[in-house]
Each structure stands twice: as C-alpha cells, then as structure tokens.
Amino acid sequence: MRWVRRGITTLVGLTALALVVLYGGSAMLLDRRADVELPQIKAATNPLDILEGGRLARIEGCLDCHGGDARGRLAFDQPAIARITAPALARVAENATDGQLARAIRNGVSIEARPLFMMPTQALNRLSDEDLARLIGWMRSLQTSAFDKVAPKEVGPLGRFGLLIGKFQDSVTRTGGQPRRRPADIGRYLVETVCLECHLIDREKIEPATGHAAPPLAAMVAGYDPAALRTLLRTGKAVGNRDVGLMSEASRKGLYALTDPEIDSIQAYLRTQLRR
Template structure:
C-alpha cells in the first residue's frame, strides 16, 4: 500500500511539473511572439506650446493615470499570483525608442522589439490623430530621468500566465490604422474615441477592467445630465448628488478636468445626439 501511495504522489508531482512547464512555455511564447505592425513616421514639434499641449493630451488620454502624473512610472498591480503591472518611466523609454517606435507603442500596443504591450488602451489611443500623437511624443521627449522614477518591470505570475493562455488576458496589440492626420475642429466624438472609450461603450454597459463595477453606456449618461451638471461631472467626477463614482471620479481628477469648456460642450452635444438615436 505504501509503495502505491508513493507512486501516486510521484505521478501527481510529475503531472504538476508537466503542467507548470506547459504553462510557462506556452505563456512565454505568447509574451515573446512578434507582431508585424509597421511604424509611422511623424514630424515631432519642438516648440513650447506643442509640448505643453502634448502634456495636456497625455492627461486626457489617460497616459499619466498609468505612467504617473509626471511620467515617472508606477506599479499598478503587485500580486505574487497575478504578477506585477508596472508602466515604465517615460523618460527612460524615450532614451531607447525612436519617434516612430513611440508612435507604434502608443497607438498599436507594440514594443520596440515587436512584442506585445499589455493594458495599453490602444482601442482608444488608436484614434489619436497624427498631429496629437506627435504632440504627446514631443512631451515625452521633454521629460528628464529623475531619481524618483520607477524602475519596476512588468512580470507575470502563475495565475497571470494561466489567464494569458486561456485568452482572458489579452494583449494591447491593435494593428488597424483608424486615426486621421489632423485633430478635428469638433472635439466631441474625438475625445470620446481617444479617452472615454477606454472605459465606456457608447450604447451598452460593460464591466470595468478590474471587474469592480459596471460602467454605464456613455450616451445614457449624457442623456441624464444637462450641460451644467455634465460639466461638473467632467471636471470633478461627481454627479449632482455628490456621490463618489469610483473610476469616473478618478478619471476626472486625473485628467479630464483639463478639458476646455468648448470641448466639454462638444462632447455633451455629441453624446446627446447619440442618445437620441436609441
């Protein structure tokens, strides 16, 4: 009996080891897989106004929510089972990336070596116009390495690798080109595309990326707010009741508050028109 127990335990150990090998090898192949997405050459401005506008756009598009208010990098998740999610310091990235490689990372979710980025909102950033992408790159180029910059590196734990293999953790690779050359005069749909769509769908509810809350459809939200209340929502993240809205409150305080009055009015008009279609 003892001999059979030992054999059973050895067999179980062998199965576990084999499963771990498959888990690591399969997920590693996914992580190291190359993606053939062409780079786009942009003309990067160097004037102070363009750099400042790039910094503002980096707030609106959420870049500074993940990479830090000053682009110094952050650790968003650090869990032994899931892994570590650590958007890097942008000044350090800029030292090794060309302008075209930065464009590809921002709009298509592909690293310099062709491997995939994760948790980059490329479904939204893909709509950034060429001139605005160039302004954001100009802002990134203006950053200087600081002693306080994060040096943490993204890594994947066993559960993170299992989710990757199961298709539950998707890459941010977005090879399609959906952007236009110049920022449109009417910023309504444009801001929705480059920013709001990172969390919201236009006409349907969907779970947040972390699963903590249900994110309502944008058009329905706009229909429920008159312009003064919508303006307060975009600036503070708070509804008329003053209730903390979680991710929306964080998004407004983090970046949406820099939207101009005209931009907020155009967003509201666009979303009200979309709500009327339903």
C-alpha cells in the same frame, strides 16, 4: 501500496506538465515578437504643440497611469496575477525613436517590439498623426530623474492562466486609418480617443483584471445635466456630490483638462448615439 505510489507519481507528473504548459505557453504570449510597422510620425518641436501634448497627456490618462509627474508608477499590483509598472516616460523616450514611441502609443508594442499590457490602445489607436506628434514632442521635453521608476513586469500563475484562456489580452492592435489632423467633430473624437478607454457606447463594460464596471456611456451622459457633467469631469464629484471611484480618479487626474466647449461637444455627440 504500489498503486498509492503510482498515483502520487502520476499526480506529480501531471502537475509538472501543467506547470510547463502554464509557464511555457504564457511565456510565448508574453515574449512574442509583435511585428507592427513603425508609424511615420515625427515629434512636434513647436512650443505650443508641446504644451498641447502635455494637456493631451492628462486628458488621455497617460499621467493617471504613468504617474502625475510621468516618472513611472506601479499601475497594477496583484501578485498572483501580475505586477506591472507604467514606466517613467522620460526614461522610455531617451532610448527610443519617434516611430517606436508612436507605435507604443498607437499599436501597444514595446520599444523592443514585444506586446504591451494595459495600454488603452482601443482608444489611443484613434489619435490623429498630429496629436501623436504632440504627445511625443511632450515626452521628449521631459527630464529624466533619479526618482524614475522602470521595472520589468512580473506575471503570476493566475495572470498566466488568464492569458492562456484569453481572459487577459495584450494591448497590441494593428488598426490603421487614423486621421492626419483632429476631425471637425471634436465631440466624437474625444469620446473615441478618451472615454472609450474605459466605457462602451451602448453597453456596460467590465474590466477583467479589476472588475471595474463602467456604465453605458451614451445613456449615462445624454441624460446628465450639462453643468453637472462639467462638475463631474472637472472635480470628480458626480450628481449628488457622490464620489464615483475610478471615474472620480480619472477626472481629478486628467479629464479636468477638458475645456467647457469640449465637454459640451462630448455630450452633444453622445446624444446622437442614443438607441431609439
């Protein structure tokens, strides 16, 4: 009988050790200090810039994740993996400097200098200084309310395991070299700052936490009928009046604010990106 007891003791010990590694290791990744320099950006104050900031907040998907009224939304909810709230933006702005807000959007670093998750910095990182200033000006124009949602993130055992093996990654990025103003090639700029939140130019992209697959963008868009592309982005209805899941949602919640010339420029740019 002694070997049974010893076996059980070993098993309990190993389980405890695994839990320590899982929780300790993942806590180090979740709470690490992300030392990224604060961008030198000042919030726009001109009403037209603030208005454009609000339009950008739709196009960039801020309102899709942070709630249609920017009052915060439970953005991810699979208890074994994580529960993550995209916080009310007025509440965040109230307690942050312009530089801290700019760093959250551009570099995926929280106001307290910790890593943020789910912020699509691979695309937001390319926004010009001027557009970032507009977005921050718009955030500063929002009123706080009793319905504001803010909540600390909760990460479950599967989420922690995913972090440790590198399946899930935080949004921290240091890439620099953003333009001061929007470049003349607006099609390319919009593809890089908006569509690449979910797509890749020449390959399918699968989102690890949700399993959503976004088709290769250039091939998909280049062949689209121009009027049908406008309808898709305006209404969420794809060719053949189909609902296309996340894409339809992104269109209805934000991409609809793209203008016709912007949509045409997006298509024109993507046609130059087709593999020959």
